[in-house]
Structures are given as C-alpha cells and as structure tokens.
Amino acid sequence: MGQEKVLMTGNEAIGEAAIRAGVQAYYGYPITPQNELTAYMSRRMLEEGRVFIQSESELAAISMVTGSSVSGKRAMTSSSSPGISLKQEGISYMAGMELPGVIVNVMRGGPGLGNIGPAQSDYWQATRGGGHGDYRTICLAPSTVQECADLVYLAFDLADKHRNPVLVLADGRLGQMMEPVTFAHLPDAQPPEKPWALTGAKGRQPQRIVSLHLNLDELEQHNIKLGKKYAKIEKDEVRFEEIQMDDAEACIVAYGTSARVAKESLKRARQQGLKVGMIRPITLWPYPYEPVRAAADRVRFFLVPEMSLGQMIEDVRLGVEGKKPVYHTGRCGGNVSTAQEILDELHHCCQKTQTATRV
Amino acid sequence: MSSTTAAKKPKRPHGYRRPDTLTDAPTHFCPGCGHGIVHRLVAEVIDEMGLRESAIAVAPVGCGVLAYDYWKIDVSEAAHGRTPAVATGIKRVQPDKLVLSYQGDGDLAAIGTAEIIHTANRGENITVLFINNAIYGMTGGQMAPTTMLQQKTATTQAGREARVHGNPIHVCELLATLDGSAYLERVSLSSPSNVRKGKKAIKKAFETQLAGLGFSLVEFLSPCPTYWRMNPVEALKHIDQALSKVFPPGVVKDKTREEGKDA
Ligand SMILES: Cc1ncc(C[n+]2csc(CCOP(=O)(O)OP(=O)(O)O)c2C)c(N)n1
16 A cells, blocks of 8 residues: 555544554454444454454453553543443543553444444533543544545644544444545654653553542642643644635535535535535534634524534534524434435525524 | 562561551551452552553452552553453453452442352452451441351341341352352461462462453452451451351362363
C-alpha cells in the first residue's frame, strides 16, 4: 500500500490507519457491522508483530486497552452500539486515569439489540460522557472512507496530546461501504515519550495510575484539573467543514453518513434556486458551536438530518440560541434518508418559515 | 530510591525487617486482616528475587485497592473485576515485566468471573494473588461467591443457603480445568508455618511467570475478623476449622512439575 489509492471498506481503512498511527495493541469482540475491522486487525496486527486479542467481552477489551495504555503504548478497541455501552465502564476509568486510547463505534440501530442497520442514535452517549462521572471524550465523526482513515490516525495523536480517550463515531454504512482510499499522507507515526507510563520502577520512583481519590478535596481538585483540560480541548480542537455557507439562506447541519446524503440534497436544492449551505461537524465534542452561532444571524432556518429521532439537534439549538427555527429530519431504526427526502424537507421548512414570517 | 536496592541481598532474609518493596505507610487494614500479610509476602519475594524494578501490579476494587500506597512498585488501577484484563493489556506489551493481578473473591469470582477464566484460558503469563476471605470486605461484609454454606453475612443474614444463594465457588479447581493455567496453589494464612508456605507459593508462581509457562494463581485463605465477627485469633482458628475444610489447601495444578516428569 504505497502512494496509490486502494478500494477498501471503512472498517478496513480504520484498521490500516490505526496500524500506521502506531497502534501496538488491538482488543475487540465481534459485533456487526464492525466485524471486518476486528478480522482485519486479527491478521494485520500479527503480521506486524503487534498484539491482537479477541477478548471475552467488551468490558475486558476496554480494560486490556487500559493495561496497554498504562504501559505507554498506543492501544485501541472497536465495537458497535451494544458493545460500546459495555465499554463505558472502562472509558470512564480511562478518563479518570487520564489515559489515551482510541475507541471506534460503528453505530447500529438501537436501543437494546436494535438491529445491524446504520444509525446515529449513540450521539448523546458519545458526546455527553457515556459512562459515570464528570468527564468528556473527544469524538470524531468521519463521513467518507478516506476520512475514516484520516480521523483514526488523528485520534491517536489527540489521545496522546491530551491524555484522554478519543471516540471515532462511524456508522454501519460507512463501515461497510467501499471507497478509494489512500494512506500516502499517513506516515508510520512516532508516538511521543510517556514518562508517566508504568514500565517498572527502574532508576526512578514507583508510579501509579489511578482514578481513586478518597479525599473529597483531592478528587475535587482532580475534577477541576480535568475541567481545565476539557476547556483547552474545546478551545483548540474544534473541527468542521462549511459548504456554500457564504450566501446561504438555509443551513443544513449534519455529520457522518447523514452529511454525505445531505450534500447531494444541497446540490439539488442549489440547482432549484434554493440558497442552501451546510455545516458539517467533524468533532462532535468539542462541538462547532461558533459557526452555528454565526450562521444563526444570517440564515432563515436550520435543518438537522440525523439517523435518529434527533440528538445532535440539541447541540445545534445550543448554538442557535433560539434565534432561528431548528428542524429535525431523518429516519431511524437502521434506515437512512434519501437525498430526495431531505430535499423535500428543505422545501417544507422553507414554506413553514415563510408562513411564520408572514403571520 | 536507589537502583541498587533490589540487587542488595538482605542479611537476614527471614528476620523481621521491612522489605525494601514495602513502604512505611501505616496500612488501612483492620486488625487481624490477611491483606497486610500477603502484601508483605509479595514484597519479600520481590526483594529476594530482585524484581522490584521490573514489577508492575494491578490493584483491585476491594480492600486491596490501596496496594500502591504500600508497595514500592508501579501500580495501575482496574475497574472492579477487570483486574486480569488490565494485567493482560500490560503483559502483552511488556512481556519482560513481572505482572501481578491482586484480587479479592468478589472481584475475581463474581464480577470478574469472565475475565479470570479467559485470562487463565489464554495462558496469560501473569500471576494472580487471590485473597479468599469468603466475604466482601470493602462494602461491609456481604456474601461473596466463596462464602461458605451457613455463613452469616450482611446479605445472608440467616446463613448462606445453597438453594437461595448458590454454593461456594472453588476457584483453583475451576481454573485447573483450563489448559492455560500452569500453576495453581491454595494456601492458608492461619499460622506462621502456613504463611511461610504462602511465601513459597508466591515464589513458585513468579518463577512460573518468569519461565513463560503461563497463568499462575495463588489463593490465600485469608482472615477477615471484622466481617466474620470474630477477634483476630478466633479468625485464624476459623480458617483451620472451617474455611480449610471447604477449600483444602494444596497445589491444585503445577505444570512445572508435569513437565519435569515428562523430561
Ligand atoms: C462495578 C462496581 N460494583 C460494585 C462496587 C462496590 N464494591 C467495591 S469492593 C466490592 C467487593 C469487594 O469484595 P472482594 O472483592 O471480596 O474484596 P475484599 O474487599 O473482601 O478484599 C464491591 C462490590 C464497585 N466499586 N464497582
């Protein structure tokens, strides 16, 4: 795999990018629609002389990630929605222990066992902490197979930079679809030195990595320190794409697969004379509130297509601050809206907002 | 800490002095608790084998949670029961280190049952120090998977009854069925001579790990006077009279011996 583009599924691209990012250990438990990733790693990690374990559960997998991460090595796990629920225990511990690590969620329909169709219904879980306690995890949302690769590679850097778990939030369609992808711009990474790692107390004082702080004031100080880190991440790490927002009178806000579909709706809307633009969040946390806030002064309304009953829409509303109407559209249960359905909804919202201004 | 301490041979290895691997922090353990004894034994063996600078331990959720305050080695935390999974993640990327998973009976045989079975089954080259005190100490004396029949606990107030609460789990015997486990021994902390056997077992377990033979575990029948509602002396007698009858001490599996025979 040199300079040329290769045809790969999103799941495989994630695996290959992780290998280039220097992942030393991968731990996973089978679940559709991310099985290709675990299978890919089972082969490639051993080829590279690195660690692969098919764990007994997602609880164990994330704890194995914890173990390799306290050792100072880059480690990752992947799963889909029900398995990610189990990983929340370990993610909370990792956040408390300030451990880097990459967790990939190839989302499927829920709640419960749901189904194996693509979905975006884990948004709240992914962006609000997910597990117990006062913590946050960086969350990256790819919308193409190429971006699956690029963001997984970035995820390892961000995890190390901030000593924090990073989630990559894809969905079943992205995981399964094949697209041309290149890794030419992703050189074999040199992870940073980690003097805090547990490598045996040779020539130094013993070290510990814990989340337990029995003293109340001590835990409070720890929480405040984490809070400062999160504030810095919010300042430094916001990533998004803006499409034709310069003259936009209506704004779509969408991420991942929804954004792909909505891009086509946007194109068709423009052909029909509707001045539609789009904000595509790439980081779901930290959320790009600023561009949304700025757009709220210019556009008539926002439309938020999601593969859920509407979760990210709450972040859009936080950015809009009540200045303009914000509408949800989309399918759920493993279904994906068509470009036409989103386009129809755009027209519908146009009418609604026109009537609203007339009354 | 000077880097030469680990190599320094104590003049009186069995004399009563604080092992180099043990800090001078007063422990939080109740009077007569077995955790402190095992902490000390582990520290002694680490000293004697010169492993202080290459040891990494994983502390459990339970009364052993503060192990890092008492051992002068690198220590990681784990979520309740996931101790051997964290140890696995450490050992796989640092195969040259001595990796220890220290666990209570709730941690190991209830919430962490899947982790311990699969860690043993994969033959992970780690050593588990398993404190069987037949009770949940940290949370206030509830039934453990190892609680004996008729034993009264906060959640078996009329005594453990098989029909209602299930039967005590024999961890060593259970793990012995798995090909990955190389060395399993149950020891009692009821007397000085038994404690010495415990120390030998720890040493054997560490040697098993260093030789790369696979999973090793030492189970300690360990007193919990506080939640057995006994004084420390009665608790030690109780280990001999009751606990040891349900959980017979001895080597349950020893692949080093089997391989010795083959040779
Ligand atoms: C997920 C989770 N469940 C429950 C607890 C509460 N808890 C802490 S320690 C413990 C059991 C401790 O018993 P054991 O493992 O036997 O160790 P001991 O304290 O007796 O040494 C429990 C249930 C917890 N911390 N986390």
